Amino acid sequence: MKKKEVISLEVNGDDNLNSYGSVEFSDLEDGNYTLTITSTTNKYQEYKQDFVVEGLEYAIQLYAGEMEVDTQQNAHLGVLQYRMYGEQELKEILDEIEKRTDTLDYDLNSDNVVNLLDLQLFSAYYSTNPKENILSTIETSVPSSIVQSNLGENVEIKSGSLEQVLDQETQESVQLATKEAISEENPLEVSFILGKADTAVPLEGISIQSGAVENQISGGSILIETQDGVKEEYTITREVGRGILASETKTAVLHDDGSISIDFGGQIAVKKVTIKVTATAIKNGNLVEISKVEFVNDMENKIPAPELNIPSNLQAKAGNKEFTLNWLKGNNITGYEVSVRTENGKEEVYSTSKNTITIAQYNKDKLKNKITYFVKVRSVNGAWKSPFSEEISVIPRTDEKPKAPDNLVVKGSYKTLDLSWKQMEDTDTYNVYYKKDSETSFIKISGISTNSYQLTNLEDQTKYQVYVTGVNELGEGAKSLTASAKTTSNEPVKMPLYHLINLPNASGELSQHIKSASAGTGQMVNSALDTQGNSALGLFDNDFNSYLETSTWDIGGWNNNANAGIHVTFDNVYQIDEIVIAEPREITDYPYVRIHYKDEQGKMQSTKRMEFETQNITQENGRRYYRIKLPSPIRTSEVIVGLGRYVAGSPSITIAEMRFYSYDSLEDDISNLYEDDLHVQLKNSVDEKQLEDLQNRLDTTDNGEYHLDRNLLQKELDTAKSLFEDSEKLYDVTKVNTNITAKKDGHLGFSGLNAWQPLGVSASANEKIVVYVGGKGKKTGQNVNLQLVATQQHAESSNLSKVVATLKTGRNEITIPELTSTDVGRILRTFKIKKNVEVTYNGKIII
Structure with missing residues (x-):
């Protein structure tokens, strides 16, 4: 049975920094297999390796390109060597060029001919002693399909899944959390049952990879239960130096990168493994992140993590809302991870294949100038990662003077102006300039650290002009728009007396009632x-x-x-x-x-x-x-x-x-004159005496003052008088349907429609008409979103129309204009209502 899987990896600009990828063949029956890896670009040699599948999970690790590998070690990486040409290939390409054969085996530049250009490319890959591929040690581990996971009683999954960390090909982590802080008294536990039914699985060791630094395990133990019911506890202990896998009895080694490993020293039949966490990297933390759990069948064939160089000579160059990092290039790596944080902010990690990176974004937002960012970098080789370098700090700096302050607002009070404006970026302090409206030169106040200021000891009842500028280390920026305001009098506000209950007594004495x-x-x-x-x-x-x-x-x-x-x-x-x-x-x-x-x-x-x-x-x-x-x-x-x-x-x-x-x-009482709150139709009971009595009340003072809304009430009362006088001349009330709109006609596929609503009224040119408009909640004199349109029908092909007026609530006197200079202009006009925008109330019209 043949299975084929294709994986495409981009090669970075630096040939020593290739991308990381993986491929998986699953559901293989027991038997003999051959793995073949071919470079589609012929850049690398063909790689072949034989496997014997016997119920376990098998893996190899390959490095593409130049890499020194100690093949004397029991377990080591494989190397996919660059394709090189020897003496036999040199003879063959020379024959093709000299004899000009039709074969294109050495058409290296794909131009359908073999010539000196191909020989030049050939020379780059020619060697009298070409290197052969190095086969990888085959690692064996327990497949995830025979592992069952269980959470402790107080544990919940915040993100990811336990199935992901058991799958050796996924790169996702699982986050486990407890409701209270993790401790000796409140440990976080997760267990794994190995094998099927009553069977156990032979193991030589366990490897646990951590996730984010702040969520790493720092204390606890690994509990092992064998098929015979024997229980052993391996205490998590930090390694001394940089060991690969611990061999100490009853010790689970905590490595510098946060990973944990156990070496049993030989195979034992394990039925259950429990990870018990009593401490995390953060004090009183309640979250643990695990990226991989591997149950190793053969520790001798466990490929050790490569010796990754910790990046050195990390340097930062600050820019405007960005910074650029550089460090010395390392060996045996596929890339780098850069950690960025602020004093109280979360850590964000950026990946790069080169030994330089420019950071312009943090926490889903642009970097801010004059904020301190802390950065460090580590090397990466596939799934392996080195410890981080020493952390350094960098502060982005602006490269321009401040922009003009926005939204300047000035409010006047007695001999005082209160100023406020938008807090501007890249601005250390502000300068305020002010002058009296009658003067020519401004007075400057500098060194203001906030986006507000109060000007005091000014002249009262005087108009002032004000503008603001920003200042930083590069100098003073552009000025804002000029705003003006007038200081007020020291004379107190005169509060209304009409129908006042607590009439004032002398100053300082308690008011009446x-x-x-x-x-x-x-x-x-x-x-x-x-x-x-x-x-x-x-x-x-x-x-x-x-x-x-x-x-x-x-x-x-x-x-x-x-x-x-x-x-x-x-x-x-x-x-x-x-x-x-x-x-x-x-x-x-x-x-x-x-x-x-x-x-x-x-x-x-x-x-x-x-x-x-x-x-x-x-x-x-x-x-x-x-x-x-x-x-x-x-x-x-x-x-x-x-x-x-x-x-x-x-x-x-x-x-x-x-x-x-x-x-x-x-x-x-004035509002009750009308039939409803639209105020376009009087009640039948309204008479002239009632209108006269209301006018007398409106003209009567109390405590020497008129009603506070006298002017508005006078308009309402005048409208009522006009309706009363015109009652016999008015047409019936017409209701305007505000749901009619031409905006919903676009799907019809033709034009020419409008949302005008006919009133059924005719008038001649130059004739004066009166239109009363009412709307729920509208006061007399307020504009409404209605237009009056005059239309004229005649024998010509066009249909003349014109917007005559924009209507307002109450009485509208309108003179009908000429719509055309031809003789047909004498024909009567008819009227329609045009809703020029969406109307949010139910209107009524009377003509």
Whole structure:
């Protein structure tokens, strides 16, 4: 029975560094076999070796090329020698050239002719004494098919499989782990049962190869159970020097490369082998990695690992986000492995066939400049590896000045500008340049080590220009884009008075209707009203110099923690629908709010996060306050307010003043004029007196101020008045189907379709029409993603159309344009709605 297996190996540029590969013939019946290895390029001699298969696993190891082998040793590598030509081949090629025969046995350059060019190639492989192949010692071991593996009770497989480590041809490792740290009290155990049924297997030794350095075995024992039931324990002991296989009784030798070997000194019938691990390379580790377990039948024929040179003179040259390593070339090797790690990072191993390598990536990312990397290298010969060289360090360095800083943001407050920008690579420090808008030259501040800075002692209510540059050892880089901001006035923000519950008294005095206040987080600053505990009455003292200071971005606004918020008790029950807060110095928004309150039955209730409408209101002097509108009014005498910034790491929360506002039904009463929340159709019950009463309420002040949303409510009320006046002239409501889109017509194979929806309305050129648009959740005046299209039909081949207007919520007055200058322009236009982008609400149209 013949079996053929082909393996292709790339030859590296350096002929002494050939690739490693393997081939396996399985399921062979007992008998005599001949292995033949042929080089398809004729670079190597043909290799032949005879085998006798008798139920075991057989292996040879070959080196291709020049290698010195001591054939006097009991076990040694085989060598596949380069193909060389002798005297007989020299005579034959000379005859072909001289006689110009048709044979092409020596057409070495494959140009279909034998000439002097082939003789030149021939001379490179000519020798008066060509070397012959060296046959490899045949190693015998137990086949994996008759080995059964079992894990200890507390052991699990993290990756790989035990079958892989028993297969001598695979290169995969298995990772075994325990839940707790491996120790004498908590060992990691894995056992192997050899043979079938009650039979045992004759062994002379065991070889265990380790995986990653950090997961190597450093302590434990190998337990052997023979067919006769005899149990022996071989203690894992580190070798002295660099032995190959240990011969000491009851000792499993731990070699420098992390491998473990046992030599029984002769064959014994082994039934079970147990690996017991009590320590690993990492202290208190719980992970062990094994790459190979081999049960050796004949130790005399076990080919020893080659004497691999540990790479020496390792040198590193730093570059920009990379470094290049060089070392002296070794002998008897097929390549090298380079280990790279950072101070606290994991080890990564890179392979190379040459004695140099450039590293530009680590941990799936580009190398970073000014980070220290630790490197070492070891030699590799197939599956064998030398110990690592001494470790050296290298620090990549930039070769250019810093790039211009990105994302410069400038925020103004009283006599102060807060600057922030993106943390830039290859930048040691930053320079900030600033000037007043009216000046010509910038002032420079250098040596800033972080990507933020605060400019202080500026003029108030003054506009400044700012830019930033980066600096490294090569100098100052390009400047950022110039940003500008205006400092604010020292005058405090003017908070609304309309329907205010806790009306202020004199500065420093407690506001009206506040009974008590406390803060679950932070402490009050500059507050005479708060001298002990978590009291927070200074939030209601009409003094912006007293404020609550915290060291966190969240006081119960994001996380549902009522104890972290601001707890306020009133002197009576009030119906509250808005809260306004102001900071001592404006920093950023409060998008997250939670409210906990005691209802009139004394039961605590709470609102959900994200239910609130929050607004950032900036006044002319640059100061601002934050307005929080509750989803619905609450009646309470006790409330807890939780606030949160955007994300963890946002600026800490500070609050100077907090105001509560009683519910005013004016907004709801105006909204209730409409048939639904689209606001394009009035209820039948609406009359002129009702509209007049609402207008009077809208024009009435409270505490000397109008409703905070007076302008917006006026638009809504004006729309209602217009609908009331035009009610008899309006067409019926047309619903726009927002699911209609031409984007889904591409599969039809023809064009010319559109997603316009006809309104069934006609008008003449230059005629004025009124279109009312409503959308769920849309306020009057807001744009909607709808366009009004006028079309005109006529006797010509084309179909005239034009986008007349982009519509907005509420009342749209539109004059119909001329679509053509021909006489057909007098024909009436019809109208269609065009959805120019995806619309996310259900709209309605009235013309």
